[in-house]
Amino acid sequence: MHWYFVAALLTVLTSSQGILTTLSQSNGKYMYDYATVPFLAEVFKLLVSSILLWKECQASPSTRMTTDWKSVRLYPIPSVIYLIHNNVQFATLVYVDTSTYQIMGNLKIVTTGILFRLFLKRKLSNLQWMAILLLAVGTTTSQVKGCGEASCDSLFSAPIQGYMLGVLSACLSALAGVYTEFLMKKNNDSLYWQNVQLYTFGAIFNMARLLLDDFRGGFENGPWWQRLFNGYTITTWLVVLNLGSTGLLVSWLMKYADNIVKVYSTSMAMLLTMLLSVYLFNFKPTLQLFLGIIICMMSLHMYFAPPNMLVDIPAATVKAAPESLKEVLVERRTDS
Amino acid sequence: MHWYFVAALLTVLTSSQGILTTLSQSNGKYMYDYATVPFLAEVFKLLVSSILLWKECQASPSTRMTTDWKSVRLYPIPSVIYLIHNNVQFATLVYVDTSTYQIMGNLKIVTTGILFRLFLKRKLSNLQWMAILLLAVGTTTSQVKGCGEASCDSLFSAPIQGYMLGVLSACLSALAGVYTEFLMKKNNDSLYWQNVQLYTFGAIFNMARLLLDDFRGGFENGPWWQRLFNGYTITTWLVVLNLGSTGLLVSWLMKYADNIVKVYSTSMAMLLTMLLSVYLFNFKPTLQLFLGIIICMMSLHMYFAPPNMLVDIPAATVKAAPESLKEVLVERRTDS
Numbered sequence: 326m327h328w329y330f331v332a333a334l335l336t337v338l339t340s341s342q343g344i345l346t347t348l349s350q351s352n353g354k355y356m357y358d359y360a361t362v363p364f365l366a367e368v369f370k371l372l373v374s375s376i377l378l379w380k381e382c383q384a385s386p387s388t389r390m391t392t393d394w395k396s397v398r399l400y401p402i403p404s405v406i407y408l409i410h411n412n413v414q415f416a417t418l419v420y421v422d423t424s425t426y427q428i429m430g431n432l433k434i435v436t437t438g439i440l441f442r443l444f445l446k447r448k449l450s451n452l453q454w455m456a457i458l459l460l461a462v463g464t465t466t467s468q469v470k471g472c473g474e475a476s477c478d479s480l481f482s483a484p485i486q487g488y489m490l491g492v493l494s495a496c497l498s499a500l501a502g503v504y505t506e507f508l509m510k511k512n513n514d515s516l517y518w519q520n521v522q523l524y525t526f527g528a529i530f531n532m533a534r535l536l537l538d539d540f541r542g543g544f545e546n547g548p549w550w551q552r553l554f555n556g557y558t559i560t561t562w563l564v565v566l567n568l569g570s571t572g573l574l575v576s577w578l579m580k581y582a583d584n585i586v587k588v589y590s591t592s593m594a595m596l597l598t599m600l601l602s603v604y605l606f607n608f609k610p611t612l613q614l615f616l617g618i619i620i621c622m623m624s625l626h627m628y629f630a631p632p633n634m635l636v637d638i639p640a641a642t643v644k645a646a647p648e649s650l651k652e653v654l655v656e657r658r659t660d661s
Numbered sequence: 662m663h664w665y666f667v668a669a670l671l672t673v674l675t676s677s678q679g680i681l682t683t684l685s686q687s688n689g690k691y692m693y694d695y696a697t698v699p700f701l702a703e704v705f706k707l708l709v710s711s712i713l714l715w716k717e718c719q720a721s722p723s724t725r726m727t728t729d730w731k732s733v734r735l736y737p738i739p740s741v742i743y744l745i746h747n748n749v750q751f752a753t754l755v756y757v758d759t760s761t762y763q764i765m766g767n768l769k770i771v772t773t774g775i776l777f778r779l780f781l782k783r784k785l786s787n788l789q790w791m792a793i794l795l796l797a798v799g800t801t802t803s804q805v806k807g808c809g810e811a812s813c814d815s816l817f818s819a820p821i822q823g824y825m826l827g828v829l830s831a832c833l834s835a836l837a838g839v840y841t842e843f844l845m846k847k848n849n850d851s852l853y854w855q856n857v858q859l860y861t862f863g864a865i866f867n868m869a870r871l872l873l874d875d876f877r878g879g880f881e882n883g884p885w886w887q888r889l890f891n892g893y894t895i896t897t898w899l900v901v902l903n904l905g906s907t908g909l910l911v912s913w914l915m916k917y918a919d920n921i922v923k924v925y926s927t928s929m930a931m932l933l934t935m936l937l938s939v940y941l942f943n944f945k946p947t948l949q950l951f952l953g954i955i956i957c958m959m960s961l962h963m964y965f966a967p968p969n970m971l972v973d974i975p976a977a978t979v980k981a982a983p984e985s986l987k988e989v990l991v992e993r994r995t996d997s
Binding site for chain 2: 428448450451452455458459462465466469480481610612613616619620623626627630632634635636637
């Protein structure tokens with residue numbers, strides 16, 4: 326399986342996620358408890374990974390699985406980072422409005438590039454750095470609301486704490502991604518075994534969060550397990566399956582491709598969602614959406630095209646630049 | 662004199678042009694006839710070029726001047742193209758509003774690249790093409806008004822004639838630039854002699870236009886030469902001198918650099934003007950202005966940076982990519 330096929334699939338599924346979530350509402354309201362969706366998605370991923378691991382073990386008894394505590398204890402860390410990230414998100418929204426928050430969210434593209442370089446020691450060419458910056462600029466451009474609306478004034482007038490928390494949020498989001506990539510690539514363990522560990526902790530942390538919310542609400546609506554499937558429709562189940570599937574694809578990409586590929590997939594998905602919303606939900610297409618799409622497409626080409634295609638140099642002398650990907654694909658392509 | 666110094670100066674002067682023009686108004690109105698400004702600027706350029714030519718001839722009697730009719734007759738052509746362009750502009754504004762017109766104006770960056778390739782046979786790398794497209798996207802981004810305002814609806818709803826005339830306008834603007842470059846580079850004539858020819862026709866065509874306007878208005882305000890300096894202030898004279906100086910710099914760039922350098926200079930000037938307006942005229946800074954500036958800066962770097970700086974290739978094997986400029990600078994650097 327080629328990484329760009331998985332990346333394209335991730336783009337499509339991430340994009341459907343937004344659309345399905347909108348479709349799962351009735352009159353703009355959720356008739357079910359949305360907080361239960363990520364938990365069920367974790368359970369779904371855990372089930373799928375367990376079945377695949379069992380099949381893999383049956384097919385080849387030499388399936389690599391590191392089971393000592395020193396290794397296993399690393400797997401809850403992404404969940405912990407996401408938990409902190411979630412709380413920082415809430416704190417940020419105290420200081421800035423959702424529109425400013427959305428704009429600041431594009432920062433995570435840049436922070437992912439930086440942590441990717443610092444922690445995973447991947448070298449990027451000058452052009453690839455520019456491509457990453459351009460991707461962030463492109464997604465931001467597509468979200469510009471213009472000065473007729475309130476968002477513009479609020480964008481530059483939030484308290485400094487808001488911006489600092491926004492930067493922290495972007496760093497935490499990038500850290501979670503980069504750390505997961507480190508986990509998945511640190512040894513040649515079976516992807517499914519790694520997934521089982523990741524999602525076990527993921528399910529536990531999500532359960533804990535639901536329980537905590539219940540405590541905070543004084544069990545007003547009863548414990549979470551009693552209202553787990555309340556108001557669930559076919560569309561709600563599709564949201565769960567879709568979210569679970571995107572998680573599995575991200576996991577695959579972390580092992581066989583990298584964080585930058587993931588960032589491109591999800592950014593393109595954001596643009597695709599906006600474009601589809603024009604047709605599905607009668608959104609007004611804006612000039613800035615088209616500009617953003619052009620910018621992101623050029624960024625994609627700049628990042629992934631071979632250098633000899635971009636500048637005129639004799640093909641034979643080109644040092645392979647996007648080596649990070651090739652390296653990974655050649656060395657670790659064991660089960661795809 | 663290096664081309665990038667001239668280009669930077671052109672950026673500063675083009676930017677002051679907008680600001681001086683605004684400052685020359687009283688209560689948002691021109692107290693003088695603005696149509697007389699381009700005519701006087703042509704006269705100023707003609708005077709300066711004549712003096713410089715005379716000095717050059719005195720210094721070296723071998724100053725190259727092709728005076729046969731076959732060559733001279735090519736010099737009114739840019740003026741003719743500008744005249745047609747002016748009329749197309751007016752026709753376009755019948756179908757589209759000024760805001761849409763301004764957005765479409767960025768197309769001339771792309772058409773200049775295309776005509777530069779087709780007529781002047783200059784090869785551009787894949788990356789340089791992307792840089793040109795990105796420059797157009799960047800300048801457009803900075804001008805996005807957002808959907809709160811009327812401009813957004815009108816942008817996609819103008820009659821088809823409006824868009825076609827907009828494209829024609831962009832082609833004519835690019836053609837004038839590319840043709841002037843062809844003229845200036847077609848032989849090793851003295852730059853000042855070429856200027857004298859260009860500006861003589863320029864002055865004549867501008868005079869004809871003033872006269873035509875008078876005819877159309879039925880000489881209501883008297884003939885143009887009677888109101889030539891009416892209401893002129895120091896600032897008005899600065900506008901004239903500034904416009905004339907930018908013209909002289911453009912002419913220099915056409916001979917010793919190229920159209921793409923000019924396009925970058927004037928695009929950067931547009932952004933600089935918007936940035937200065939924030940301080941001088943209390944314009945609200947918008948997110949899209951900052952995004953546009955980042956995009957254009959990256960475009961600049963992509964177009965002009967040596968390829969081995971952008972991608973990791975051994976410096977020795979790099980085939981000089983921005984050869985068009987170097988070629989010109991080495992071959993034709995006779996008097997700078």
